[in-house]
Amino acid sequence: MEKKEPVELGLKLLGELKIVRHNEFRFITSDFGFVNSFIKMESQLFTFEQPYRLKEGRIAFIKQGYLQVRINLIEYTLEPGTISLITPNTIIEAIKISPDLDMKMMAIDNNFLPIISKDDFFIHLPQYPNNILFTLPPQEQTRIESYFTLIWNILQETIFRREVIQHLVASLLYNIKCIASNTQNTAKHLTHQEEIFQRFISLVNTYSKKERNVSFYADKLCLTPRYLNTVIRQTSQQTIMDWINQSIIQEAKILLKHSDLLVYQISDELNFPNPSFFCKFFKRMTGMTPQEYQKKQ
Structure with a gap:
C-alpha cells in the first residue's frame, strides 16, 4: 500500500493541487508561497470541521469578510484588518467562512527566512512564543498591505528574486513585531x-x-x-x-x-x-x- 504523506497542510500539497502554480492570484515554490486573493482561488484547500496541521508558518491579512477558525483548540473570528502570524505545526480547523472572505497569505518554510537559527518560525521574535493574532490600527493596515503589494509585484518578475523576497518577509515580520508591541502596551492586560x-x-x-x-x-x-x-x-x-x-x-x-x-x-x-x-x-x-x-x- 502506498504510504500517505505526513499529517500536514503544506506547500507540497498546494503544489500538487490542480491549480496553476504561478498565475495572477498565487505563487508557489517548495519553501515559499503567496496567495494574493483568497476569494479568487478555484480550489478548495480544506474541509470544514476537519483539523489540519500546518507544515510551514503563515502570515495572513484579512481584507474583507470574516473567517471563524479554531487555532490550537481556541476559537477566533478574524475580521477585516486582522493580521495573523501562525507558527509551524499549529493545528487549524475552519468553522465558518463568509462568502465574501478575501485575504492575502504567505506560507514560509523556516529555511526560507534569512536568519541564523531556523529552529523556530519566530526565533527572531523571542517575546512572542505563540501565534499572534490582532487587529491592526487603521494606519498600520495600509502599511502592512503595502508590504504584501510590494512582495507580490516583485514575484511577478520573470526571474524569482529570492533574496529580495526573503529579506522583505523578514522586514515584514519585524514590523509586525513592533506594531504588536505597541498594541499590547496600550491594550488591556491579561488577568x-x-x-x-x-x-x-x-x-x-x-x-x-x-x-x-x-x-x-x-x-x-x-x-x-x-x-x-x-x-x-x-x-x-x-x-x-x-x-x-x-x-x-x-x-x-x-x-x-x-x-x-x-x-x-x-x-x-x-x-x-x-x-x-x-x-x-x-x-x-x-x-x-x-x-x-x-x-x-
Whole structure:
C-alpha cells in the first residue's frame, strides 16, 4: 500500500493541487508561497470541521469578510484588518467562512527566512512564543498591505528574486513585531487567570497525547490541581478534562484522515489502553466511530 504523506497542510500539497502554480492570484515554490486573493482561488484547500496541521508558518491579512477558525483548540473570528502570524505545526480547523472572505497569505518554510537559527518560525521574535493574532490600527493596515503589494509585484518578475523576497518577509515580520508591541502596551492586560489559561492550553497542545492527568499540568504550572481546575473552569466555562479530550480528538481526526495508520495503531499512538477504549471514546466525543469518520466526505 502506498504510504500517505505526513499529517500536514503544506506547500507540497498546494503544489500538487490542480491549480496553476504561478498565475495572477498565487505563487508557489517548495519553501515559499503567496496567495494574493483568497476569494479568487478555484480550489478548495480544506474541509470544514476537519483539523489540519500546518507544515510551514503563515502570515495572513484579512481584507474583507470574516473567517471563524479554531487555532490550537481556541476559537477566533478574524475580521477585516486582522493580521495573523501562525507558527509551524499549529493545528487549524475552519468553522465558518463568509462568502465574501478575501485575504492575502504567505506560507514560509523556516529555511526560507534569512536568519541564523531556523529552529523556530519566530526565533527572531523571542517575546512572542505563540501565534499572534490582532487587529491592526487603521494606519498600520495600509502599511502592512503595502508590504504584501510590494512582495507580490516583485514575484511577478520573470526571474524569482529570492533574496529580495526573503529579506522583505523578514522586514515584514519585524514590523509586525513592533506594531504588536505597541498594541499590547496600550491594550488591556491579561488577568492572572487568563495568563494561566493560555499557558495551560499551550501545555495541552504539547502533551495531551501522553499526559491526561490533571496533576501533570498543575505541576508544570506550579499550582495545586484544585486551584488549576477552578481557574480553568472560571476562565473558559470548561474543565481541564474537557480541553484535554478536545485536543486528543483533534489529533485522532488528523491521523484518521491524513495518515495510513490503522485504528489500532492510532489507538497506540494516542496512548489508549486498547482500540476498543479508543473507539468508544471517539464515538462519545464525535457521535461517530473512527471508521465512520474516515469515510465522511
